[in-house]
Amino acid sequence: MQTHTVSIIVSDLETHPGLPRMLQSVSRQSIGLEDMEIVIIGNGSHPSSALSTWKAITGIDAVRLFTADQNANVAVARNAAAETTESDLLLFLRPDYRLDPKYMTTAFAVFEDHPNTDLMYADYIRLAPRNDRNARPGMIQLPSYRDELLQTRGFLGPAVIMTHTAWESTQGFREHSMYQDWDMWVQAALAGNEFYHVSYPLASCEHRKVSFRERAEDGRSKAMIVINNQGFFHMHTVRWALAYLRGESWSEAFGFMTIPGPMDVTRMLHDHAMKTMGTDIMAKKAIHQFDQTAINSAF
Incomplete structure (x- = not known):
């Protein structure tokens, strides 16, 4: 050998x-x-x-x-x-x-x-x-x-x-x-x-415990990996990283030690848009009304 x-x-x-x-x-x-x-x-x-x-x-x-x-x-x-x-x-x-x-x-x-x-x-x-x-x-x-x-x-x-x-x-x-x-x-x-x-x-x-500092800096550290190596990641993930470092409200840190993929970023944008328009509250009310109707119609 x-x-x-x-x-x-x-x-x-x-x-x-x-x-x-x-x-x-x-x-x-x-x-x-x-x-x-x-x-x-x-x-x-x-x-x-x-x-x-x-x-x-x-x-x-x-x-x-x-x-x-x-x-x-x-x-x-x-x-x-x-x-x-x-x-x-x-x-x-x-x-x-x-x-x-x-x-x-x-x-x-x-x-x-x-x-x-x-x-x-x-x-x-x-x-x-x-x-x-x-x-x-x-x-x-x-x-x-x-x-x-x-x-x-x-x-x-x-x-x-x-x-x-x-x-x-x-x-x-x-x-x-x-x-x-x-x-x-x-x-x-x-x-x-x-x-x-x-x-x-x-x-x-x-195996070592994760410190508070590590959890606090998780999002920024992941975003820096993406920014420094943009050619390796999907454009949606790059958009997430830029938005996170800018402090834009829709861009979340995501799961610990996990970089969001393109579908995860799309979901973040969708959820943020729903909250901005208030449609998330409307959806909850509609579901609640449906549940109440279903319960009442059972008797």
Whole structure:
């Protein structure tokens, strides 16, 4: 099997306690360690002994610390770190992600057997945090790739590996959005890259609660994905995004982490027109009168 050089880029700006376990999952890969480099992104808060500790955990000498600016956010830091790599494949991870021991074996096989593949994603396992009794662990089975799915949800999950060429076809991670990964995948799709789905759980990540800030900024972040990648979306969805950012009353945030499709936008416009003309109240009255007539006629 042909091997590839791989750069694993891990954002650890807030020194996540799960980083050692993530690195341990990398060390357990059945192949590819000798062709791999790991780039840990920090902001100066890691101890001086961190680098030697990471090398000891992974058994890899090609581990380095990329120190980002103090004020840099995750998107800017990941872009800057990626620019320092020259590997065939790029894998962006969070410290709470874990890789299955067969992750690299599978990835190398996919890129060898399907040479047109630019991005590979796989099913994954969602882990329940120890301090949250309401969350339940489970395997997340993802569908085969279709543009229509990515236009609605950022469904690809953790541990999406991409070719360096695919990375270069995008503008990198955009910083003014909560959904930086989703936006990146849309950029890749818009540039004509091919996606490949592996129907086996090759990664895991922790289930985390959604913050109030994330819910509050959901609509704007989705609208920005659409505005920044207009060629990937239907004109009605683009109209929704522009209207939402302008604060027009008919344009709703829609379902959490879900971008409205053309029929959803049409429904929003219809409902708004009904309310504006007052016909929604008239319709309710007519239904109520019909119900009363039906009840009375039964006796």
